[in-house]
Amino acid sequence: MGTLQDLIFRINRNAKDTKGIVRQHKIPFAISNTIRVAFFIVFTLVAFLWATDIVEYIDPFKIYKPAVVACGGWIFIAAILVGSLFIYRPWCHLFCPFGLVGWLVEKISLYKIKVNYDTCIACESCANACPSSVMEAILKRDKVIPDCFACANCIDVCPTKSITFRVGKRDKPPEGKFAAKK
Numbered sequence: 123m124g125t126l127q128d129l130i131f132r133i134n135r136n137a138k139d140t141k142g143i144v145r146q147h148k149i150p151f152a153i154s155n156t157i158r159v160a161f162f163i164v165f166t167l168v169a170f171l172w173a174t175d176i177v178e179y180i181d182p183f184k185i186y187k188p189a190v191v192a193c194g195g196w197i198f199i200a201a202i203l204v205g206s207l208f209i210y211r212p213w214c215h216l217f218c219p220f221g222l223v224g225w226l227v228e229k230i231s232l233y234k235i236k237v238n239y240d241t242c243i244a245c246e247s248c249a250n251a252c253p254s255s256v257m258e259a260i261l262k263r264d265k266v267i268p269d270c271f272a273c274a275n276c277i278d279v280c281p282t283k284s285i286t287f288r289v290g291k292r293d294k295p296p297e298g299k300f301a302a303k304k
């Protein structure tokens with residue numbers, strides 16, 4: 123499902139995969155993650171209090187088993203797929219319980235996107251090309267870093283080859299390196 127959303131997102135992308143042909147939007151992480159946490163809480167409460175799995179009704183993975191999707195499920199799935207043209211992986215960012223857990227576990231991931239600030243020229247091409255707000259959060263020293271989907275867009279566009287995906291702690295950018303562009 124993640125790959126399908128990714129493919130749909132790429133349909134509405136320019137040839138260099140740096141921006142949308144029709145404008146694409148990055149929902150601020152504070153908003154998307156609040157919705158995802160709220161959905162997780164509601165989903166958990168409903169499951170424990172009424173023994174009902176609300177994901178069962180809207181589960182977009184059922185697109186691969188269409189005979190069991192109800193009418194409401196099709197409306198939700200269609201909204202996710204159309205939304206994928208304009209927002210990167212809306213199901214993952216806004217609803218997916220596994221996505222939420224994945225974001226938390228990513229904090230202790232061995233592999234991370236890392237920037238070599240000695241060679242970085244602060245052009246911010248990586249932040250612009252990132253389909254999410256991850257690179258921007260990394261460069262701006264945000265305390266909360268959104269989920270990175272390891273798509274490698276940032277690596278591909280960096281003119282100085284300063285970005286790598288490798289083992290180790292992520293360095294913070296030097297104070298003020300990107301401040302002028304805030």
Ligand code: SF4
Nearest residue numbers: 252270271273274276
């Ligand atoms: S790999 Fe780079 S471009 Fe892709 S989501 Fe992660 S930070 Fe953004």
Ligand code: SF4
Nearest residue numbers: 242243245246248280
């Ligand atoms: S694209 Fe490369 S050089 Fe430009 S800000 Fe990002 S890491 Fe630095």
